[in-house]
Amino acid sequence: MLLKLAWRNIWRNKRRTFITAASILFAVFFASFVRSIQKGTWDHMIDNVVNFYFGYAQVHQDGYWAEQSLDKAFAIDEKLQALPKEIASLEEIVPRIESFALASFGNNTHGVLVVGIDPEKENAMTKLSERLTEGNYLSAKDQDVIVGKGVAEKLGMQLGDTLVLISQGYHGVNAAGKYAIKGVVKFGSPDLNKQLIYLPLAEAQYFYGAEGLVTSAALKIKNKSEVDNTVKAVKANLPAEEYEVLNWEQMIPELVEARELDTAANMIILFILYILIAFGIFGTVLMMVKEREYEFGVLTAIGMKRGKLAGIIWLETLIIGAIGTILGILFSAPIIYYFHKNPIDTSGLGEEYTATYEKFGMEPVLPAAFEWTIFTEQAIIVFFIVTLMAIYPFWQIWKLKPVEAMRG
Numbered sequence: 001m002l003l004k005l006a007w008r009n010i011w012r013n014k015r016r017t018f019i020t021a022a023s024i025l026f027a028v029f030f031a032s033f034v035r036s037i038q039k040g041t042w043d044h045m046i047d048n049v050v051n052f053y054f055g056y057a058q059v060h061q062d063g064y065w066a067e068q069s070l071d072k073a074f075a076i077d078e079k080l081q082a083l084p085k086e087i088a089s090l091e092e093i094v095p096r097i098e099s100f101a102l103a104s105f106g107n108n109t110h111g112v113l114v115v116g117i118d119p120e121k122e123n124a125m126t127k128l129s130e131r132l133t134e135g136n137y138l139s140a141k142d143q144d145v146i147v148g149k150g151v152a153e154k155l156g157m158q159l160g161d162t163l164v165l166i167s168q169g170y171h172g173v174n175a176a177g178k179y180a181i182k183g184v185v186k187f188g189s190p191d192l193n194k195q196l197i198y199l200p201l202a203e204a205q206y207f208y209g210a211e212g213l214v215t216s217a218a219l220k221i222k223n224k225s226e227v228d229n230t231v232k233a234v235k236a237n238l239p240a241e242e243y244e245v246l247n248w249e250q251m252i253p254e255l256v257e258a259r260e261l262d263t264a265a266n267m268i269i270l271f272i273l274y275i276l277i278a279f280g281i282f283g284t285v286l287m288m289v290k291e292r293e294y295e296f297g298v299l300t301a302i303g304m305k306r307g308k309l310a311g312i313i314w315l316e317t318l319i320i321g322a323i324g325t326i327l328g329i330l331f332s333a334p335i336i337y338y339f340h341k342n343p344i345d346t347s348g349l350g351e352e353y354t355a356t357y358e359k360f361g362m363e364p365v366l367p368a369a370f371e372w373t374i375f376t377e378q379a380i381i382v383f384f385i386v387t388l389m390a391i392y393p394f395w396q397i398w399k400l401k402p403v404e405a406m407r408g
Contacts, residue, residue, distance in 0.1 A: 005314035016291070017320055020284040024324025024382060025331055027277040031270060031378040032332045034369070038266045040340065042259050042370035050248045053192055055094065055125060055218035056227045057247045059234065064215065065246060070099045070170050073213035079238060080217060087233045092220040094121045097204050097213065101167035101175070104195065105155040112151055113195045114165060116204020127218040128185065128198070135183030137160045143201050144182035148195035152184050158183070165197070170210035177207050274385060281389045285317060290392045296397055310394040317393065323384030325379045332375060336368045343367035
């Protein structure tokens with residue numbers, strides 16, 4: 001009965017109901033949009049830096065990541081090869097050998113990271129061939145290289161040019177070689193563009209004098225939500241004194257710290273937004289109570305219990321809150337989905353702005369994350385604010401003096 005009365009009451013003054021619901025709608029929209037942009041930007045950055053190069057987890061010889069020395073190279077033995085068969089969430093072991101080198105073309109030189117890869121397995125994990133902007137992808141027997149777009153621009157190279165690489169190989173042997181440019185790749189991370197060069201694994205092992213050895217085995221995991229469980233399973237299957245198994249958060253802690261700092265700053269912005277939302281909703285509730293003081297006075301004077309009257313008003317506020325929240329989700333979803341598919345390009349704001357993004361290793365774009373948890377999370381928070389605002393009419397009715405209310 002109370003619910004039926006509350007439903008009828010909110011439509012007695014349609015204008016007030018629409019104003020209140022609209023304020024809640026836009027509150028849900030703005031909160032969801034801010035949160036989706038923040039989360040989408042970081043997910044995009046992590047995909048650029050992690051998924052397209054590091055992988056979500058790697059296996060090394062114990063102590064390698066602290067030193068990152070080629071002398072910590074190891075052979076992929078039967079224990080490692082058997083892991084995908086023993087761990088359901090692990091699809092493949094992707095071998096790599098990597099070390100720094102000096103790249104030279106003509107009179108230009110540039111420090112680079114040379115990565116030896118199994119072309120087929122690497123492409124299955126990182127989709128490297130899809131990032132080609134020129135030329136062709138590598139095959140296992142090639143003696144050519146693929147270079148990052150930034151490296152090609154820095155050295156002034158084109159397809160077919162010969163690149164000279166000089167480095168120090170395994171256990172201090174001299175490493176030098178000449179390779180034709182077979183392709184150019186572009187990453188979302190400017191840092192990767194400016195330093196990566198890919199060689200077929202066998203050729204890289206020969207270049208570094210480390211035949212049959214790798215410095216890391218990246219783990220191709222079926223779902224990124226299973227990273228932690230997969231890492232635990234891999235550790236359980238390998239001797240701890242021989243190998244270290246690290247997830248991306250352990251390999252790139254500075255990225256995690258930057259994300260946490262940005263999330264904290266974003267929460268402050270959202271908190272300020274919630275305060276503004278609360279005042280906006282409170283204003284409409286205050287208006288509703290003032291407009292209906294005479295009505296409340298009459299109902300109380302003819303014997304209606306204050307608790308029942310307060311319950312009706314509380315239900316009215318909650319119903320309007322629910323309507324506004326649902327409409328907010330329906331209004332937000334298509335807009336956020338659009339920006340999920342068409343990220344905001346901020347490169348037009350100037351070179352300094354673009355350079356700031358490059359320092360964090362990311363493209364100057366702001367994609368929105370399209371996840372229903374974002375909508376429901378913000379809707380619950382806004383609905384909670386509405387519930388708190390409903391306390392005010394409850395309190396006003398409880399202290400109401402019928403005679404004074406009816407006098408106006």
